[in-house]
Amino acid sequence: MTTRxxxxxxxxxDATAFTRFELQGTGQAREYLDTVVRIAGDTxxxxxxxxxxxxxxxxxxxxxxxxxxxxxxRDVLSDPRLGxxxxxxxxxxxxxxxYELPREWTEAxxxxxxxxxxxxxxxxxxxxxxxxxxxxxPPGAKAPxxxxxxxxxxxxxxxxx
Amino acid sequence: xxxxxxxxxxxxxxxxxxxxxxxxxILEAGPGTDSSLxxxxxxxxxxxxxxxxxxxxxxxxxxxxxxxxxSDAVRIWPGQPDSSTYLVRNGPLATDxxxxxxxxxxxxxxxxxxxxxxxxxxxxxxxxxVGLDWPLTYTELSPHYAQAExxxxxxxxxxxxxxxxxxxxxxxxxxxRGLPLSYLDTVVAKGIDGTAVELxxxxxxxxxxxxxxxxxxIPNPDYDDGRGFVPVGAVSTNQVEEGGRCQGxxxxxxxxxxxxxxxxxxxxxxxxxxxxxxxxxQTVASKVILDPVTGRVSGIEVKAYExxxxxxxxxxxxxxxxxxxxxxxxxxxxxMLASGLGSSSGxxxxxxxxxxxxxxxxxxxxVAGTFRGTNCTGGISDLRTGAFRRQQAAFAVDIHNDGxxxxxxxxxxxxxxxxxxxxxxxxxxxxxxxxxxxxxxxxAFIIEVPPSESNRVTVDPAxxxxxxxxxxxxxxxxxDYTMRGASYARQLARRVFQCLDAADHTSYDPExxxxxxxxxxxxxxxxxxHLAGTHIMGTSPATxxxxxxxxxxxxxNLYLVGGGSMPTIGTSNxxxxxxxxxxxxxxxxxxxxRADASLTLPPDAPSDxx
Numbered sequence: 097m098t099t100r101x102x103x104x105x106x107x108x109x110d111a112t113a114f115t116r117f118e119l120q121g122t123g124q125a126r127e128y129l130d131t132v133v134r135i136a137g138d139t140x141x142x143x144x145x146x147x148x149x150x151x152x153x154x155x156x157x158x159x160x161x162x163x164x165x166x167x168x169x170r171d172v173l174s175d176p177r178l179g180x181x182x183x184x185x186x187x188x189x190x191x192x193x194x195y196e197l198p199r200e201w202t203e204a205x206x207x208x209x210x211x212x213x214x215x216x217x218x219x220x221x222x223x224x225x226x227x228x229x230x231x232x233x234p235p236g237a238k239a240p241x242x243x244x245x246x247x248x249x250x251x252x253x254x255x256x257x
Numbered sequence: 258x259x260x261x262x263x264x265x266x267x268x269x270x271x272x273x274x275x276x277x278x279x280x281x282x283i284l285e286a287g288p289g290t291d292s293s294l295x296x297x298x299x300x301x302x303x304x305x306x307x308x309x310x311x312x313x314x315x316x317x318x319x320x321x322x323x324x325x326x327x328s329d330a331v332r333i334w335p336g337q338p339d340s341s342t343y344l345v346r347n348g349p350l351a352t353d354x355x356x357x358x359x360x361x362x363x364x365x366x367x368x369x370x371x372x373x374x375x376x377x378x379x380x381x382x383x384x385x386x387v388g389l390d391w392p393l394t395y396t397e398l399s400p401h402y403a404q405a406e407x408x409x410x411x412x413x414x415x416x417x418x419x420x421x422x423x424x425x426x427x428x429x430x431x432x433x434r435g436l437p438l439s440y441l442d443t444v445v446a447k448g449i450d451g452t453a454v455e456l457x458x459x460x461x462x463x464x465x466x467x468x469x470x471x472x473x474x475i476p477n478p479d480y481d482d483g484r485g486f487v488p489v490g491a492v493s494t495n496q497v498e499e500g501g502r503c504q505g506x507x508x509x510x511x512x513x514x515x516x517x518x519x520x521x522x523x524x525x526x527x528x529x530x531x532x533x534x535x536x537x538x539q540t541v542a543s544k545v546i547l548d549p550v551t552g553r554v555s556g557i558e559v560k561a562y563e564x565x566x567x568x569x570x571x572x573x574x575x576x577x578x579x580x581x582x583x584x585x586x587x588x589x590x591x592x593m594l595a596s597g598l599g600s601s602s603g604x605x606x607x608x609x610x611x612x613x614x615x616x617x618x619x620x621x622x623x624v625a626g627t628f629r630g631t632n633c634t635g636g637i638s639d640l641r642t643g644a645f646r647r648q649q650a651a652f653a654v655d656i657h658n659d660g661x662x663x664x665x666x667x668x669x670x671x672x673x674x675x676x677x678x679x680x681x682x683x684x685x686x687x688x689x690x691x692x693x694x695x696x697x698x699x700x701a702f703i704i705e706v707p708p709s710e711s712n713r714v715t716v717d718p719a720x721x722x723x724x725x726x727x728x729x730x731x732x733x734x735x736x737d738y739t740m741r742g743a744s745y746a747r748q749l750a751r752r753v754f755q756c757l758d759a760a761d762h763t764s765y766d767p768e769x770x771x772x773x774x775x776x777x778x779x780x781x782x783x784x785x786x787h788l789a790g791t792h793i794m795g796t797s798p799a800t801x802x803x804x805x806x807x808x809x810x811x812x813x814n815l816y817l818v819g820g821g822s823m824p825t826i827g828t829s830n831x832x833x834x835x836x837x838x839x840x841x842x843x844x845x846x847x848x849x850x851r852a853d854a855s856l857t858l859p860p861d862a863p864s865d866x867x
Contacts, residue, residue, distance in 0.1 A: 168682075190672055193669075195673070215305065221305045222305065227628070232507070232628040232629050233505070235506060235508040236304060237305070239505055240629070241504055242474070242475075242504060245629040245658065249629060
């Protein structure tokens, strides 16, 4: 039985196309998981992560990796309850912000305490993966050094899938 | 001497006067401890933690010395001023310009571009029949530009800045070498350099040119006749080694994390070292008090508060020989008008100016490394002056290294669009982020706005803040002259995008609070935070508020300094010019104090309770 953090990392790696290694390297995994659990609750998070593992397992068994994304879209991303939470996890990884859940979600599943748009932490801001994805630094942090801007950007290659 | 405001104008004057042995008291409405790094780091933390990173995000709201915020601007309907936030906006155009009220003022959040004004900009009335002439020429101000470039620590290359009539003293070099152009600038240059433009019968050739910047770069060993230049890094009461050179944080606005960008605290720190300067923070000037017999200023009434949230305060009167209002164009005029001092010219608060910014944004066909470097390193300066200024406003063009951030909130808006609307996920999301963010090109046209008496700051007792001070009421619109420039700017942007094979993504939302139409076309015009012209200088008390030394015509021991004294602003970000003016005024005040033996000495204490 894998831990919830491991399952969270597995989902996040597929969702962001950053490797587990890169995700763990941000130091933010535990905090993001805690944030989504605190706001969306255990049941929703476990359901989302279980369905992802299931999709992965089906894809592995069939030898067709494209099935994974199809199942994920069908069972998680398009699901009114799980979809917005899954998308929030993606956005949190990229910019360190928890975005307030959509109004339809709140009306259907109830308002959650703490569900406002906020930066998870100053470190989360600096660890946003979006900047890495575009070969830049988060403005105001991780400065690349004098004159580096004159060179072409270094954009990391995507992990193999 | 009493100085109201600890921004760049007040700091330069306080530093120069204290070096001449004068005793200076600075009054700052906003908060500020000393110049400790702890406080500066707290701004940075606040910025990191802010979900909306606008140019006031590092600075805590303070109802006792409120700051306008760009998000405050809402659509104004005729006859219905918007008073829901600090600036009362009377319209017809809602300005979204801001200024920062903390120790060091707006230089904490400014971007730091420091182009000199062009010689023509000082004589637009005689040269082009538009606006006003200055009582000063470029040549007269030139030595003070050099002083300002030293104080601010400007990086630039004379070879790239000698154009359009701008000249430098023979052998002059900037303190530091120019910052390199960004990779994005060079991509744009490849596409547009050499493009010929015909305007009002004259031919111009476009090229990407760097901007001089008040940001630490590589010191030029030839500076100061070979004596070189030592960059001033972060200000701190304890030793700290940072900010000696720009690191490319791409965060000049709203806060350089290492203070490689100049802020007025660097000048204040030097002033404090003289031992002749005191600063009172959380002390809001509320009234300029005149001696009824002489008409000279006898004191400044202030309201001092302990807690920014609470309106509890004590009222004091500060006395001195000479008084300097250096609180920015809006606050200077607000204070004078709230004191019943409208200037015998009737011009106090009038001729409010700000640059009109028109944004155009497109997507380049290649990854151009957007979102790296200082906020802006280069742009197009070839249409900053010319015969066309008889008909339409001049402009400069900034190539933004921070993509479409200003126009649409990139890259956050892109991420939300891709994840929530386009349902992108995993590798396709990564690819989209890469291809659609690092190829963003935003051009910001900084367009000239000539003086107009109906663009103005007033006060109204119906609108006060929680200390009971009257708030500024802004009436503002853009003249057709500026809009003709904006219309041409939009055409030029299309041409630039065509040259670059870039897809134009520009669209102006009719619901935007700054949406304006001109000849049937709609535009969104943003403010530039380059507030100027509310107490213009001139040659006569009938047609101006201050003389060419920024001394009030009406009150001989009162100086109104800063952008407010500028009769025109051309296409130059105003800070370098207003800094130069303050060096000139400081020299004059020192001479005046020496010469003017008729001044009566004040009591020993610089202040006494009212």
